[in-house]
Structures are given as structure tokens and as C-alpha cells.
Amino acid sequence: MHESRQGDTETLNREIRDELDRVGEDIARSQDLGSLKQSISQRLEFIGNTMERFRQREQEREDLLAGQLEAMQEKVAAMEAHSEQMQQQVREERQRAMTDLLTQLPNxxxxxxxxxxxxxxxxxxxxxxxxxxxxxxxxxxxxxxxxxxxxxxxxxxxxxxxxxxxxxxxxxxxxxxxxxxxxxxxxxxxxxxxxxxxxxxxxxxxxxxxxxxxxxxxxxxxxxxxxxxxxxxxxxxxxxxxxxxxxxxxxxxxxxx
Ligand SMILES: Nc1nc2c(ncn2[C@@H]2O[C@H](COP(=O)(O)OP(=O)(O)OP(=O)(O)O)[C@@H](O)[C@H]2O)c(=O)[nH]1
CATH class of the missing domain: 3.30.70.270 (Reverse transcriptase/Diguanylate cyclase domain)
Structure with a gap:
């Protein structure tokens, strides 16, 4: 889950390449079609599973990033709201400091x-x-x-x-x-x-x-x-x-x- 995307992609490529090499070896060594079919279908299943695991990890990484992005956006929005609130407070305080209490006219x-x-x-x-x-x-x-x-x-x-x-x-x-x-x-x-x-x-x-x-x-x-x-x-x-x-x-x- 925490492995990098690049590391995962390299592993995936290596595993598929190795598996394809083995397919080639199976074909070269094969004596009968029945056992060749069986070994190739096992290898294809292995490749399929490997790709599915890769896809899942990719999905997990995306979900994690989306979660982090959302959390950051929330943090930024909260900071913006806080800053706006502070600015409003400063404006109000300045307004109060410039206003005569009794008449509400500027002082x-x-x-x-x-x-x-x-x-x-x-x-x-x-x-x-x-x-x-x-x-x-x-x-x-x-x-x-x-x-x-x-x-x-x-x-x-x-x-x-x-x-x-x-x-x-x-x-x-x-x-x-x-x-x-x-x-x-x-x-x-x-x-x-x-x-x-x-x-x-x-x-x-x-x-x-x-x-x-x-x-x-x-x-x-x-x-x-x-x-x-x-x-x-x-x-x-x-x-x-x-x-x-x-x-x-x-x-x-x-x-x-
Ligand atoms: N109620 C009230 N009185 C105030 C306020 N500020 C100043 N005063 C009063 O305003 C009066 C001003 O009086 P003076 O300066 O003698 O002037 P005046 O009676 O208006 O006379 P002239 O200016 O010569 O026409 C004083 O009695 C102050 O106490 C306030 O905020 N509220």
C-alpha cells in the first residue's frame, strides 16, 4: 500500500516479463498440447492476478491522495474563513475606534x-x-x-x-x-x-x-x-x-x- 507507484510498476513489469519468459520456456519444452494449454492458462491467470493486485494498489493510492487533498482543501477553507473573520473583526474595531458612541457620527x-x-x-x-x-x-x-x-x-x-x-x-x-x-x-x-x-x-x-x-x-x-x-x-x-x-x-x- 505504501510502496511507491514506480516501485509497483517495476515489480509488475518484471513479474509479467518473467511469466512471459516462462510461457516461452513451457512452449519450448512442451511435449503435448494438453499440458501446454494447462500451464499457459495457469500463467495467464497468474498474470491476471498480478495485474489485478496492481490495479487495487493503484486505486488505494488514488483514494489516499484524494483523502489527503480533501483534508488539505478543508484546512485551506478553514484558514480562509478564519482570516476573513479576523479581517472583519479588525474592520469592526477600526470602525468602533473611529465612531463617537453617543451620536454614532465619526469622531x-x-x-x-x-x-x-x-x-x-x-x-x-x-x-x-x-x-x-x-x-x-x-x-x-x-x-x-x-x-x-x-x-x-x-x-x-x-x-x-x-x-x-x-x-x-x-x-x-x-x-x-x-x-x-x-x-x-x-x-x-x-x-x-x-x-x-x-x-x-x-x-x-x-x-x-x-x-x-x-x-x-x-x-x-x-x-x-x-x-x-x-x-x-x-x-x-x-x-x-x-x-x-x-x-x-x-x-x-x-x-x-
Ligand atoms: N449632555 C451632554 N453635554 C455635553 C456633552 N459634551 C459636552 N457637554 C456640555 O456642553 C456644554 C457646553 O457649554 P459651553 O461650552 O459653555 O457652551 P454653550 O453653553 O453651548 O454656549 P455657547 O457655545 O457660547 O453658545 C457644557 O455644559 C458641557 O458639559 C455630552 O456628551 N453630553
Whole structure:
């Protein structure tokens, strides 16, 4: 069974050759046809048996190989499944690490990554790219008057509203606290201002009720677009300064620079 195919084939050839030699000797030595017929038929039977044994061993070798192949295929499939599972786990963990738990928006790490990506695209293609910083107005009052849970609810609903009103290609992240940041690719500052004002008007009419009272939530926004010689830091600082101008000017407004 464990002998090699080559060894088996050599044995088979030798046995058949020897047997055929003996047939020749039988013929040469034979005196009568009856005994010659008998000896030749015995030799043919021996050759037949030898070939049948060879065929069986050949079959066993094939079965063994097929079994080994199947086992290897199963092993490879299991390894592939495991690797896919690990990759999926890594993707999920990365996704979790990039997502803000409360609002399910991308978080600050995700923002930094996307900002650099869009900045590189802007440098290469020179299409307009706007950046906005949004901050919910007098949010501390919501927490102080209606509790932290109410504040959390505001953050969740405002986030949902903002995300759902933006284009797929726009990017929004929770930068921290009640502050959000937006990237609007292929959008100049005038169009971006319209987009932000539409968002602002939508948020202003969200029907919040806390402690039985209707509560209006508004935000202020600072907006700018990338200009020659800008870095991600200079743009962000400019948008942030514009936000403070909007706050100083009375809140619930968008300030572009
Ligand atoms: N509920 C809740 N509150 C938060 C969260 N993160 C930050 N805050 C609160 O957000 C408030 C931010 O207050 P301020 O920075 O004074 O700003 P503001 O009250 O929004 O006032 P203006 O920005 O000047 O309009 C603080 O009271 C923080 O505690 C959060 O995840 N959940």
C-alpha cells in the first residue's frame, strides 16, 4: 500500500516479463498440447492476478491522495474563513475606534484622517473644499435646565438631522462636546453657506420638548474654504475664529471668512 507507484510498476513489469519468459520456456519444452494449454492458462491467470493486485494498489493510492487533498482543501477553507473573520473583526474595531458612541457620527480621529485625505485631493485637483465648525448654542443651559440626558438626546437628534441632510460625499464628525465639523468637497464657500443655513433652519425647527416645554435648539457655524498656501491647521483655525464671530454676533448664524 505504501510502496511507491514506480516501485509497483517495476515489480509488475518484471513479474509479467518473467511469466512471459516462462510461457516461452513451457512452449519450448512442451511435449503435448494438453499440458501446454494447462500451464499457459495457469500463467495467464497468474498474470491476471498480478495485474489485478496492481490495479487495487493503484486505486488505494488514488483514494489516499484524494483523502489527503480533501483534508488539505478543508484546512485551506478553514484558514480562509478564519482570516476573513479576523479581517472583519479588525474592520469592526477600526470602525468602533473611529465612531463617537453617543451620536454614532465619526469622531475626531476619523475627522483628522478624512481632513488629510480631502486636503491631499484638494492640493492635487484644486477643486473647492469648504470646512465648517458648528457649535450648538447655549447648550450648557439645556444640560443645566433639563438634565444631562436631555442634553445627550439633543446631541443625538441634531447629529441625525445633520447627517441625513448632507450629501454622501460630505463629511461630518463630532469634534467634541457640542461641536461638530464638516467637510464639503467640491463646494465653494457661497454654496457651503447655503448648505449650512439650510441645516441651521432645519435644526431650529426640530420639535424638542423637555419637562413639558417646547425647547428650541439652534447652532452657530464658522465657515471657510481652502485657499492657496493653506494647511489643514490654518483652515481649521480660520473656521473656528469665524464660529466665535458668529457667537459674538448673537448666535444662530453662519459666519463665512
Ligand atoms: N449632555 C451632554 N453635554 C455635553 C456633552 N459634551 C459636552 N457637554 C456640555 O456642553 C456644554 C457646553 O457649554 P459651553 O461650552 O459653555 O457652551 P454653550 O453653553 O453651548 O454656549 P455657547 O457655545 O457660547 O453658545 C457644557 O455644559 C458641557 O458639559 C455630552 O456628551 N453630553
Amino acid at each position: 475626531r480621529e476619523a475627522w483628522q484622517e478624512r481632513l488629510l485625505f480631502e486636503f491631499n485631493r484638494w492640493q492635487r485637483y484644486q477643486q473647492p473644499l469648504s470646512v465648517a465648525v458648528i457649535d450648538i448654542d447655549l447648550f450648557k443651559k439645556v444640560n443645566d435646565s433639563y438634565g444631562h440626558k436631555a442634553g445627550d438626546r439633543v446631541l443625538q437628534l441634531v447629529s441625525r438631522e445633520l447627517r441625513s441632510r448632507l450629501r454622501e460625499t460630505d463629511f461630518i464628525a463630532r469634534y467634541g462636546g457640542e461641536e461638530f465639523v464638516l467637510l464639503l468637497p467640491e463646494t465653494g464657500v457661497e454654496t457651503a453657506e447655503e448648505v449650512i443655513d439650510t441645516l441651521r433652519n432645519r435644526v431650529a425647527v426640530l420639535p424638542f420638548h423637555f419637562g413639558g416645554e417646547p425647547v428650541n435648539i439652534t447652532f452657530s457655524a464658522g465657515l471657510t474654504e481652502f485657499r492657496a498656501n493653506d494647511s489643514v491647521e490654518t483652515v481649521f483655525d480660520r473656521a473656528d475664529r469665524a464660529l466665535y464671530q458668529a457667537k459674538d454676533a448673537g448666535r444662530n448664524r453662519t459666519q463665512s471668512v
